[in-house]
Amino acid sequence: MDRTNGNLILFSGYAKLPTGITASEMYKVIGVIVLIDLDTDVIVEADCTLATKLANKHVSSALVGCSMKNGAEPLVRIIDHIYQGSAKKAIITALRIIYDKYRSHKDGMTPSALD
Template identity: 25%
Template sequence: MSIESNIDINPNKKTYDDHTVYIMSYVKIPESTPVGIIYGFVAIGFIINYKTDIIEDSSITFISDEVKRFFKDLTVGFNLKNGIEELENIVKLRLNVASQKSICVALRDIDKKYQRWKQDEMKKLQTH
């Protein structure tokens, strides 16, 4: 399996501003699903602007490019201040895939990691 990348890595060109953080979660999924057979897990990553709590970019391990694009459409622009439950409800309504429950578990895990990270970072900023 070859992995191709169209990413232009240019140290002088930034894609994301300095107020973003990347948070990722891996969740095991049933081996009865195509993604489970190939990967054994689903990985979701969010690039979040921690000044606004808005998801600026997202990724998900999936076989279908359409699902990857659709997931990005569902998540990019979402404000985590609205609560991860709202995003879960959107996923439950609009992303009807066999690994939907695992995706929701990963979303909750990302939110927990992000909230913990943000709390820790804000403490550091206050002490400096």
């Protein structure tokens, strides 16, 4: 995978975790990070900061291959179905934030840090 072609863009979303779960003791917030191919609008890689490798792998692998073309709701439905952990709402919030950033970028409204 050529990461220098300019069409692979990394997006991240963060949301507060509920108190009392292992991940919140470690991180306070969850980070969901996706690499999107802007030619196809498909998530090609994903990662998250859940506390266990299994949860991280399960959520991340469910996102890979998903299209961003139809909005955040298809991603939300996937997570709602495949993840029954306490961090579900935080993951969904992070995905909605990612989708908003993705839309802004596609619409040319992303501010540059170089300005």
